């Protein structure tokens with residue numbers, strides 16, 4: 001079988017989605033399943049939907065287009081602010097987008113009119129993490145214009161924390177979003193359909209026992225796919241941590257000194273820390289590199305140590321594990337490693353389990 005290959009266990013993805021959906025439901029929160037780490041894989045999208053997510057979100061319109069063309073019928077949300085240059089694709093393939101710029105919203109309206117499409121707008125609010133978002137005081141005037149623009153429907157508000165500055169979702173910032181939703185509803189005499197509290201980093205808050213207030217949606221990617229809570233990267237009870245695994249093939253296995261010799265300069269990827277002198281050790285090279293994966297995000301099998309990586313080579317010390325040329329090594333992946341694998345044309349994606 002070809003290598004490297006990424007094994008995707010769709011049954012485990014579906015299980016993880018189902019557990020999170022069922023734990024959030026009693027709190028009045030539904031889940032938008034985020035597919036961006038899988039390049040909008042229609043198979044993964046199907047597993048998320050089978051697990052009970054209410055809709056799908058992706059940061060790239062190309063991924064949403066791919067899911068649509070593959071026949072995925074769920075409601076799709078573009079979760080990165082649309083590019084002004086892509087508004088046509090956005091209204092064609094996404095049902096809803098998260099927005100912060102009135103110029104973009106006006107262009108979405110024009111595109112939606114031309115294509116005879118309705119398009120939903122969720123306004124993102126800046127609550128301290130300093131990535132996307134209107135300042136809270138600016139939301140009302142933008143919402144007023146959204147309501148007046150043809151072919152647009154104002155679905156609600158949302159926020160995104162933790163990604164840029166590590167600001168944790170808590171009772172204070174979630175309470176602020178709830179209060180803003182209620183004041184906007186009172187001002188405009190509407191009931192907002194979507195009050196989207198954030199991403200996987202919101203789970204600690206959501207399961208922490210405080211009232212969820214008006215928050216009724218979370219956009220979850222990493223927690224479903226990898227079973228981790230991203231603020232502290234702790235495993236979430238009852239979830240699979242190994243829905244994604246990466247298999248690489250050994251292309252050299254030899255006993256070599258643990259210390260390099262000769263005059264030392266920089267490596268292909270910058271300066272390198274001096275290796276510890278362990279005498280002669282067994283060392284193996286895998287046909288896997290920075291073009292395929294983020295080596296820092298790999299979890300090797302017990303006893304196996306990653307010594308270094310270049311574009312196309314991963315050097316490991318197999319320890320007690322016996323590695324022979326042609327043999328396989330299976331790794332766990334973090335989010336960065338998964339994204340790189342999914343994006344590399346050299347990594348074969350192997351779907352397993354229910355489709």
Ligand SMILES: *Cc1c(COP(=O)(O)O)cnc(C)c1O
Nearest residue numbers: 034079160199200219220221222
């Ligand atoms: C990536 C992203 C998410 C999902 O984040 P996870 O940590 O993978 O759950 C949610 N919302 C926005 C705006 C995002 O960019």
